Amino acid sequence: MSDRTRLTREPERGSDDPAVLHRLLDEARIAHVGFVRDGSPVVLPMAMGRDGDRLLLHGSTGAGMFLAGRTGIEVSVAVTHLDGLVLARSAFDHSMNYRSAVLFGVATPVPPGEKEHALRVLTEHLVPGRWDEVRSPTPKELAATMVLEVPLTEMSVKIRVGGPGDDPYDGEDHSVWAGVVPLHTVADDPIPSPTTRSSTPLPRSVRALL
Amino acid sequence: MSDRTRLTREPERGSDDPAVLHRLLDEARIAHVGFVRDGSPVVLPMAMGRDGDRLLLHGSTGAGMFLAGRTGIEVSVAVTHLDGLVLARSAFDHSMNYRSAVLFGVATPVPPGEKEHALRVLTEHLVPGRWDEVRSPTPKELAATMVLEVPLTEMSVKIRVGGPGDDPYDGEDHSVWAGVVPLHTVADDPIPSPTTRSSTPLPRSVRALL
Numbered sequence: 186m187s188d189r190t191r192l193t194r195e196p197e198r199g200s201d202d203p204a205v206l207h208r209l210l211d212e213a214r215i216a217h218v219g220f221v222r223d224g225s226p227v228v229l230p231m232a233m234g235r236d237g238d239r240l241l242l243h244g245s246t247g248a249g250m251f252l253a254g255r256t257g258i259e260v261s262v263a264v265t266h267l268d269g270l271v272l273a274r275s276a277f278d279h280s281m282n283y284r285s286a287v288l289f290g291v292a293t294p295v296p297p298g299e300k301e302h303a304l305r306v307l308t309e310h311l312v313p314g315r316w317d318e319v320r321s322p323t324p325k326e327l328a329a330t331m332v333l334e335v336p337l338t339e340m341s342v343k344i345r346v347g348g349p350g351d352d353p354y355d356g357e358d359h360s361v362w363a364g365v366v367p368l369h370t371v372a373d374d375p376i377p378s379p380t381t382r383s384s385t386p387l388p389r390s391v392r393a394l395l
Numbered sequence: 396m397s398d399r400t401r402l403t404r405e406p407e408r409g410s411d412d413p414a415v416l417h418r419l420l421d422e423a424r425i426a427h428v429g430f431v432r433d434g435s436p437v438v439l440p441m442a443m444g445r446d447g448d449r450l451l452l453h454g455s456t457g458a459g460m461f462l463a464g465r466t467g468i469e470v471s472v473a474v475t476h477l478d479g480l481v482l483a484r485s486a487f488d489h490s491m492n493y494r495s496a497v498l499f500g501v502a503t504p505v506p507p508g509e510k511e512h513a514l515r516v517l518t519e520h521l522v523p524g525r526w527d528e529v530r531s532p533t534p535k536e537l538a539a540t541m542v543l544e545v546p547l548t549e550m551s552v553k554i555r556v557g558g559p560g561d562d563p564y565d566g567e568d569h570s571v572w573a574g575v576v577p578l579h580t581v582a583d584d585p586i587p588s589p590t591t592r593s594s595t596p597l598p599r600s601v602r603a604l605l
Contacts, residue, residue, distance in 0.1 A: 215477055215491075217440075217473050219427075219429035219436040219437065221434070226430050226431050226436055226470060228429035228438055228473040230427075232491065260436060261437045263438040263440055265425055270424075272525065272529075274529055275530040276514055276526060276529050276532055279518055287438065315486075318571060319486050319489075322486055348589075352590075359591070360592075361528060361598075362596070363587070365585065366522075366585045366586075367582065367586065368580055372577065375574055376577065380573070381561075385570065388571075391576060394480070
């Protein structure tokens with residue numbers, strides 16, 4: 186733990202458990218990647234995947250960052266799950282339940298020899314099981330791909346769970362409903378592309394998402 | 396549109412429509428806020444709300460940023476909705492449908508006289524209708540609150556919708572299922588706090604979330 190990953194507020198919400206961090210990353214589909222350009226901050230959403238103890242990043246946006254990434258660029262990467270809305274009896278005490286990881290490090294390009302592996306990790310992260318259902322990348326496609334990697338060495342995890350503060354003697358109006366509204370993301374009915382014949386069964390990877 | 400909000404890749408995915416931006420912000424609950432600390436990027440998740448043409452930010456984390464914010468701090472704020480997984484017939488062409496806004500500006504503290512209004516906007520953003528159901532903040536609570544504001548002047552919006560590329564003559568194996576798996580966030584059954592009596596009906600604000 187470094188100075189910048191030490192939680193200065195509510196340290197009880199931190200977690201040092203690598204399994205907690207890995208699950209948090211593995212369940213996420215989007216990372217928000219911050220870097221400095223001409224002295225100013227820039228934050229962009231990117232596709233992500235975890236490959237052991239490195240985070241892989243892939244984005245169609247952020248061409249500037251990807252170019253800078255050829256020689257390594259300092260980044261901060263935040264991955265956040267919003268798990269619920271916390272409703273208290275006072276406006277001030279409203280909150281959210283969340284799991285959040287913030288990573289610091291230098292992003293560098295995945296070497297050419299590892300690009301196919303990296304694309305596989307990213308594809309399997311997005312839709313587990315999909316890689317073996319589809320065509321593998323050609324050398325030209327691999328050449329057109331840049332994946333960045335950031336080691337999972339300097340990071341902090343912060344988690345809030347549970348309800349609002351709830352003390353019978355807190356002086357609040359207890360006739361007011363208080364509690365948590367849990368949130369989660371669901372997949373809706375898949376929409377086949379025009380050239381997908383109606384007789385084509387849903388692949389195993391898609392069925393696993395539903 | 397400034398140099399840094401001009402999309403350098405896939406400009407057809409951009410949008411200049413303020414109504415599109417406002418809806419995108421109004422539907423989001425978390426913003427990822429990037430700033431520069433000691434020359435290095437930091438990204439933190441924060442609660443957010445839109446108040447006309449300014450974005451309000453409120454976070455229990457990022458004490459350092461909030462202190463720096465007393466005199467204004469340069470930020471980049473990203474707000475992203477993941478709307479679907481795009482499954483192609485090649486690994487390379489997999490993608491995501493999303494709506495994303497990236498804002499640049501200087502975050503400054505909301506003046507003391509506007510803090511109650513700002514907390515109202517943030518509370519109503521989190522749970523519409525909740526403000527009038529709960530106790531208003533005390534002067535002490537307001538003094539303990541710092542809300543930052545960023546004007547919605549320099550930003551870019553990027554949106555991807557629709558399925559994967561789908562050309563009958565693209566040479567891909569059309570017996571493979573391709574299409575989109577839409578995603579959305581849902582609220583689960585509310586969990587009342589221990590001191591909420593079972594006879595307390597769900598308030599209107601909570602019912603509207605379900």
